[in-house]
Amino acid sequence: MFNVIRQLFSLLSARQVRQFYILQVLVVVMAFTELLGIASIAPFMALVGDISILEKSNVFAELYQMSGLTNPMDFVFYTGLLVLIALSISTIVSMFTIWKLSLYGASVGIEIADRLYAYYMQESWQFHASGSSAQLTKQVSTEAVRITNGIVQPLMQMNAKVVLAVLISVSILIYNPVIAIVGLLIFALAYSLLYKLVRKKLVYNGQKLSQVSTDRFRLMNEGFGGIKDVLLLDRSHDFIKRFEESGRVYARALGLNAGIGQVPRYFMELIAFGSMIGLVLLLIKLHEGNLGAVLPILAVYALAAFKLLPALQQIYSSLAQMKGSLAAFEAVKGDLEQSLNLEKYINKEAMPVHMELKEKITLNNIKFNYPGKSRSAVNDVTMIIPANSVVGLVGSSGSGKSTLIDILLGLLTPQSGHLYMDDICITPENKRAWQNVLGFVPQSIFLSEGSIAENIAFGLPVADIDFKQVNKALELASLTELVTQLPDGINTKVGERGVQLSGGQRQRIGIARALYHEADVLVFDEATSALDGITEKVIMDAIHNFSGQKTIIMIAHRLKTVQKCDIIYLMDQGKIVDQGSYQDLVEKNSQFKEMAKHA
Numbered sequence: 001m002f003n004v005i006r007q008l009f010s011l012l013s014a015r016q017v018r019q020f021y022i023l024q025v026l027v028v029v030m031a032f033t034e035l036l037g038i039a040s041i042a043p044f045m046a047l048v049g050d051i052s053i054l055e056k057s058n059v060f061a062e063l064y065q066m067s068g069l070t071n072p073m074d075f076v077f078y079t080g081l082l083v084l085i086a087l088s089i090s091t092i093v094s095m096f097t098i099w100k101l102s103l104y105g106a107s108v109g110i111e112i113a114d115r116l117y118a119y120y121m122q123e124s125w126q127f128h129a130s131g132s133s134a135q136l137t138k139q140v141s142t143e144a145v146r147i148t149n150g151i152v153q154p155l156m157q158m159n160a161k162v163v164l165a166v167l168i169s170v171s172i173l174i175y176n177p178v179i180a181i182v183g184l185l186i187f188a189l190a191y192s193l194l195y196k197l198v199r200k201k202l203v204y205n206g207q208k209l210s211q212v213s214t215d216r217f218r219l220m221n222e223g224f225g226g227i228k229d230v231l232l233l234d235r236s237h238d239f240i241k242r243f244e245e246s247g248r249v250y251a252r253a254l255g256l257n258a259g260i261g262q263v264p265r266y267f268m269e270l271i272a273f274g275s276m277i278g279l280v281l282l283l284i285k286l287h288e289g290n291l292g293a294v295l296p297i298l299a300v301y302a303l304a305a306f307k308l309l310p311a312l313q314q315i316y317s318s319l320a321q322m323k324g325s326l327a328a329f330e331a332v333k334g335d336l337e338q339s340l341n342l343e344k345y346i347n348k349e350a351m352p353v354h355m356e357l358k359e360k361i362t363l364n365n366i367k368f369n370y371p372g373k374s375r376s377a378v379n380d381v382t383m384i385i386p387a388n389s390v391v392g393l394v395g396s397s398g399s400g401k402s403t404l405i406d407i408l409l410g411l412l413t414p415q416s417g418h419l420y421m422d423d424i425c426i427t428p429e430n431k432r433a434w435q436n437v438l439g440f441v442p443q444s445i446f447l448s449e450g451s452i453a454e455n456i457a458f459g460l461p462v463a464d465i466d467f468k469q470v471n472k473a474l475e476l477a478s479l480t481e482l483v484t485q486l487p488d489g490i491n492t493k494v495g496e497r498g499v500q501l502s503g504g505q506r507q508r509i510g511i512a513r514a515l516y517h518e519a520d521v522l523v524f525d526e527a528t529s530a531l532d533g534i535t536e537k538v539i540m541d542a543i544h545n546f547s548g549q550k551t552i553i554m555i556a557h558r559l560k561t562v563q564k565c566d567i568i569y570l571m572d573q574g575k576i577v578d579q580g581s582y583q584d585l586v587e588k589n590s591q592f593k594e595m596a597k598h599a
């Protein structure tokens, strides 16, 4: 397990590691002050037990002489006050240290979550297309919290208690080696036996927690995301049943691990009380019933046990918690390692470079294979898109149109071939600048819960939205009329995923979003295929309003959509098999002619 903790620390930032060491110093100081607090009680009890010691020759008598006090009771009073001050200092130091440890633990957890989120948010399109968003949500929300609450916090608390336990043990060892060794052996053996017994179960439950929470996130994502189908197909009870089943497994694993960590405390307390009673009887027998002599010794042991026992319990329960949360760290370890390269990535991306399309976009001998697929989705494609032209991309389903467009958008990197803007080759270094030239309208627009303006300036905080630009984009996307009819205009909320808008309105919001940044190149991926004829016409008119001013590339199933295009490329099995105007292709290409018949 300590290997895993070492790995976790190697993934923390330099600042966090520095803070950790500073806190460890504080932890040692805390242990010393706690011990000082306990130790100061013994002489006080000795004094209270037998005040006549002030008349004998010892340290107390010397201090009493030096104090200049005449009444022994005054001396007892001031000694008591000093003990109280020592205890108060110890309490304040402990409170401050635990406070700092909690804050540190929480900040580490949040930084892990932030780093994972940043890493996932900057991963490639291919990474997201082949993964599961439920899994990523779980990693960021659940596993990062489990690492904080189950590894970082317990580790910090445990270290504090280890130092305290060692100091108390050493002190009792000096005070009375026999009793110390017997006492320590009883508790150390009992706890380590117990830990040995339960650790496999803890790891097993920890893994179950990771696994089941992925299922629960998936069920939430699928259930809420596909609620329309769920309701219509009457599948809600299936979802609820699966959610409840996974909940039962989750609750049992969580409860068992918490129980394994906490329950032994009571048994250990019983052992402690038993040992204490045995000790009292032994001491009284040894001192022949002289309570004055027994009391101070007993007070030391009682206080030591009062501090030592919770410390041992904390060490044990921290170990149990950490063992039960290892799976959470295992689940995100790889991603955290990858996220260490993030800063380099961000800096490179932050460089603002402006590009302007003048002549043409060229796709040159592009080849792309999806991982694990033997057939190329795009196979040696060369294609030229003149600036300010309207280009259509058609072909049967699965012919590679979307893949080719994703390459053009810089979302996928081809295995061979290059993409050029004029004579500039698009590379990872200038990809961001190239993407600034592009506006993309997908088949289904993702709308957030925010207002129309927020959806058009997608992802920007409200304070950074350029409302003049929003209004311009709305006008170009033929949305001004609709927006003026809405109660709050561009500030009207559209509801989650835009449920309060029609399909055509959503598509036009998508177009306005693509236009907000004044992109020179607009790419439409089946952007009108889900719309009725009239709505499609309105949108196509809006699109064609830009012809001659912007470069427009559109993927379409329905040939009617691409009728007005300057050039149409026909794709089949990953290749461009023909090109020309609509009329050209109807005349020369039988496949196209067939498609046109069903347009």
Ligand SMILES: Nc1ncnc2c1ncn2[C@@H]1O[C@H](COP(=O)(O)OP(=O)(O)OP(=O)(O)O)[C@@H](O)[C@H]1O
Pocket (backbone or CB within 6 Å): 129, 130, 370, 371, 373, 377, 395, 396, 397, 398, 399, 400, 401, 402, 403, 404
């Ligand atoms: N994320 C992916 N992982 C693996 N294979 C994929 C992925 N996306 C697409 N493919 C495969 O690549 C090929 C081309 O798919 P693509 O989506 O580019 O075709 P398309 O012409 O756009 O189809 P459609 O018109 O149906 O959208 C298909 O065989 C498809 O199964």
